Amino acid sequence: MNQEQDVSTRKVILTMLKTSGALTVSEMAKQLGITEMAVRRHLNTMERDGLIEAKLVRQAMGRPTNLYSLTENADDLFPKKYHHLTLDLLSELIAEAGPDKVDLLFERRKERLISRYEEQIAGKALPERVKALAEIQNANGYMVDWQATEDGQYVINEHNCPISQVANQYNHACQCELMMFENLLGADVKRVECLVKGGNKCSYVIQQKQ
Template identity: 80%
Template structure:
């Protein structure tokens, strides 16, 4: 079996566990039409990647058996269009309370994020704060690349925006992110490119004082 077939089989296993719940090796082997040994090989890979886990369950007859299930990491592989719900709720808020209320919502989120991360910036140099911010954004799914310019300034490039669908409609989300960067870094920050405005990335130029 080649690598492409292996990947395809593992995707089928993940889908089976998503739709059918707890399954044993024997049950998966029967549904896939392959040997239990082959199933275990795929399960070992999925377990190593943190996508599945197992628990030992006692049977009415015979020895206990391992039943496999998806981890939270695996759940992220399946489509979840939360932004539709978010946009619907924000639209409803605009109808009920006006555009200003949505802006207040984003401002409140910004202040919460600053409070959450400001301790990680305390006592650090600007260089260290910039790297810390890049780590924070990476952990939040922004796919960050950090550059240092010829004159010693920094550029944070974000190639993914988890809230892009929301930011496309409510630009205040972008201005709040810029404001958060300035507050956490204690430096002058300029956004030079924006995904929500048709750019290939969000780019932030940070001036070294």
């Protein structure tokens, strides 16, 4: 079985465990139409990757057997539509209290993020602050790279935006990110490209304050 087929079979096993709950090797083998040995090979890989876990259970007859189920890590592999709920709630808030309240929420989120991250960045030289901020954004799912330019500036590129669905409707979210960067870096920051506005990435040019 080639690598592509292996990956496909593992996806099927993950879906089975998601929809059916915990299963034994025998039950999975029957549903997949492959040998129990082949199933165990896939399970070993997924267990190593932290996607499934085994629990030994006693049976009325015969030897105890392992029941396999998904871990919390595996749950992240399945589609999530949290942005629909977020957008619905923001719409309700606008209807009840007006658009200024939504802007205030984004402002408070910005201040909370600044408070959360400023200790990791404070006291460093600008290159180290840029590097630390890039690592923070990477950990938050923004798929970041950064570099220094020949003219002494720095560029942070975000190739993914986890809040893009919200930012598409509420541009203040993007403005708050820009202000958060300026605050944490203590530098002049300019956004020169934006995913929400049709760019291929969100790109920020950073330079030391004059």
